[in-house]
Amino acid sequence: MSLFEKNKVRVRFAPSPTGSMHLGSLYIAMYNYLFAKHHMGDFLLRIEDTDQARFVPGSIQNIINTLKWAGFDYDEGPILNGDVVSDKGAHGPYLQSRRLDIYKKYADELVAKGHAYPCFCTAERLEKMRNEQTLRKEAPRYDGFCRRLTAAQIAEQRAAGAKEVIRLKMPQEGTAKFTDLIRGEIEFENKLIDDQVLIKSDGFPTYHLAVVVDDHLMEITHVIRGEEWISSTPKHLALYSFFGWKPTQYAHMPLILKAGGGKLSKRDLAASAMEYIDQGYTKEALLNFIALMGWHPAGDKEKVGMDEVIAEFDIDRVNKAGATYNPEKLDWLNGMYIRAMSPEEFARAARPFLMKAGLIDASFPDFKLVKYTALEQLRVKKFTELAPAIEFMFKAPSPEKNTLCWKKQEPANAAAALDGVLATLADIKENEFVAEKIESDIKTMIAKNSAPVGETLWPMRVGLSGREASPGPFDIAAALGKNESLSRIQNAINILRS
RNA sequence: GGCCCCAUCGUCUAGCCCGGCCUAGGACACUGGAUUUUCAUUCCAGGUACACCGGUUCAAAUCCGGUUGGGGCUACCA
Numbered sequence: 001m002s003l004f005e006k007n008k009v010r011v012r013f014a015p016s017p018t019g020s021m022h023l024g025s026l027y028i029a030m031y032n033y034l035f036a037k038h039h040m041g042d043f044l045l046r047i048e049d050t051d052q053a054r055f056v057p058g059s060i061q062n063i064i065n066t067l068k069w070a071g072f073d074y075d076e077g078p079i080l081n082g083d084v085v086s087d088k089g090a091h092g093p094y095l096q097s098r099r100l101d102i103y104k105k106y107a108d109e110l111v112a113k114g115h116a117y118p119c120f121c122t123a124e125r126l127e128k129m130r131n132e133q134t135l136r137k138e139a140p141r142y143d144g145f146c147r148r149l150t151a152a153q154i155a156e157q158r159a160a161g162a163k164e165v166i167r168l169k170m171p172q173e174g175t176a177k178f179t180d181l182i183r184g185e186i187e188f189e190n191k192l193i194d195d196q197v198l199i200k201s202d203g204f205p206t207y208h209l210a211v212v213v214d215d216h217l218m219e220i221t222h223v224i225r226g227e228e229w230i231s232s233t234p235k236h237l238a239l240y241s242f243f244g245w246k247p248t249q250y251a252h253m254p255l256i257l258k259a260g261g262g263k264l265s266k267r268d269l270a271a272s273a274m275e276y277i278d279q280g281y282t283k284e285a286l287l288n289f290i291a292l293m294g295w296h297p298a299g300d301k302e303k304v305g306m307d308e309v310i311a312e313f314d315i316d317r318v319n320k321a322g323a324t325y326n327p328e329k330l331d332w333l334n335g336m337y338i339r340a341m342s343p344e345e346f347a348r349a350a351r352p353f354l355m356k357a358g359l360i361d362a363s364f365p366d367f368k369l370v371k372y373t374a375l376e377q378l379r380v381k382k383f384t385e386l387a388p389a390i391e392f393m394f395k396a397p398s399p400e401k402n403t404l405c406w407k408k409q410e411p412a413n414a415a416a417a418l419d420g421v422l423a424t425l426a427d428i429k430e431n432e433f434v435a436e437k438i439e440s441d442i443k444t445m446i447a448k449n450s451a452p453v454g455e456t457l458w459p460m461r462v463g464l465s466g467r468e469a470s471p472g473p474f475d476i477a478a479a480l481g482k483n484e485s486l487s488r489i490q491n492a493i494n495i496l497r498s
Numbered sequence: 499g500g501c502c503c504c505a506u507c508g509u510c511u512a513g514c515c516c517g518g519c520c521u522a523g524g525a526c527a528c529u530g531g532a533u534u535u536u537c538a539u540u541c542c543a544g545g546u547a548c549a550c551c552g553g554u555u556c557a558a559a560u561c562c563g564g565u566u567g568g569g570g571c572u573a574c575c576a
Binding site: 014015016018048050051053054119123126130134137138139140141163165167180183184186187188189192193194196197198199200201202204206207211226227228229230231232233252254255257289292293294295296298299300301302316319320321322323324325326328329330331332333335339376378379380389406407452453454455456457458459460461462465467468469470471472473 | 503505
């Protein structure tokens with residue numbers, strides 16, 4: 001705690017709007033959020049839209065919606081109202097594309113101090129240079145050609161209208177060292193680091209300049225980002241040092257790997273994290289699942305809510321190694337959450353899936369829906385499994401004769417058993433037609449005949465559901481109601497005697 | 499290729515920082531069993547892991563070095 005007690009913790013989630021927010025981004029957002037909330041600090045959203053070519057319209061809205069959906073409310077960040085952007089918080093604007101003048105000012109300062117320089121190298125020259133370096137088995141990197149330009153040469157280039165970028169003048173000696181909160185000490189040799197472009201020829205900053213300037217100006221205390229940024233950290237550290245600023249603390253998260261290994265990309269799963277809902281998962285299960293990738297609470301708990309995670313979260317306990325995305329475990333967790341719902345909650349969540357499957361419409365009564373969906377609540381792991389599982393409730397089945405017979409039971413025998421079922425059900429009053437009553441009456445009837453229960457229950461269940469695997473016969477009958485149950489049993493008897 | 503990160507069951511992980519309680523714990527998946535009319539649920543049981551080689555030490559999954567393997571970066575992308 002001593003590390004954080006002086007200043008309020010401030011972290012940011014800083015995605016680039018190049019597409020929908022997928023599982024990997026949600027994971028980074030979550031850990032930032034958890035860290036902030038655990039330390040009672042601020043969580044900011046900043047949009048890193050400095051690459052005009054990769055900008056995808058609508059993705060800022062998707063990012064904001066996803067954070068809101070996940071419950072990761074940001075204390076500061078952009079607010080979108082249609083196409084109108086406003087700022088929440090005192091450190092805006094929170095869209096980097098609206099901070100161009102700020103970056104320009106700091107880049108100029110660096111040039112003035114001799115820590116950066118204009119570069120006029122063409123794409124062609126750079127490409128040729130890299131090819132030659134690769135051929136010579138050298139690390140491809142900028143050769144420093146424009147470092148040595150005189151003022152006169154610079155003026156000449158500008159007069160000729162040459163395209164210009166600003167490059168960072170990396171120190172050629174010493175090391176860049178930092179202590180990563182997750183990994184410990186990491187050290188790089190400065191002279192191996194490239195002279196990174198800071199301002200592109202279109203006037204936009206690159207990530208490296210913008211991230212340092214903004215993190216400083218927005219008073220960010222801890223940068224929690226993906227492991228892919230480790231190798232550019234020395235550039236950021238050089239920038240902090242040139243500006244005379246105190247660097248943030250760093251925590252580089254392990255990457256989520258796909259099943260065969262390798263970084264998880266958008267192609268490997270749902271484009272948008274919110275699509276997991278359409279795929280039948282609950283938000284709580286998904287969040288729980290992501291929280292457990294790379295981190296684990298003390299003890300053997302697997303099902304943990306966000307509140308609990310916030311309370312227990314400790315960046316120290318975050319794993320260093322990348323975790324492979326494991327859909328089976330997500331399914332299992334989702335099943336846990338489904339089983340923990342009340343029948344009413346379950347029915348409410350299930351309604352859109354049944355509507356989409358064309359089984360019901362918006363006017364389908366709640367009380368009936370609850371009866372139907374409760375039949376499968378213990379059985380399904382995802383909501384998408386529900387419609388096929390209870391379809392039989394909506395359309396009377398016509399099972400095969402063989403299917404209606406239990407093990408090696410004769411059809412005549414099964415039909416006789418169903419005669420008993422029919423009579424028993426017919427005797428139950430409409431308002432007493434509930435699972436418990438049906439069960440006790442049917443079992444009493446079976447006991448009188450002293451036959452194996454399967455000889456009656458199997459044909460009854462298949463008669464009602466048309467399926468070899470289904471919920472129990474008493475529950476189905478109760479959910480179906482007396483009339484429909486009698487009609488289905490009668491139909492089964494007819495099939496058996498045909 | 500260079501630089502950097504990482505390495506416990508098939509997968510997610512506990513333990514590692516502060517060596518001994520680890521004949522390595524939990525979960526998913528898998529297999530078998532119990533319950534049962536079926537499928538699930540639930541419960542019980544089972545197998546499978548400290549990548550390898552050296553070193554330090556009375557003692558190493560735990561500390562050190564190397565090897566191998568995996569990953570990331572190596573852009574006027576983030």
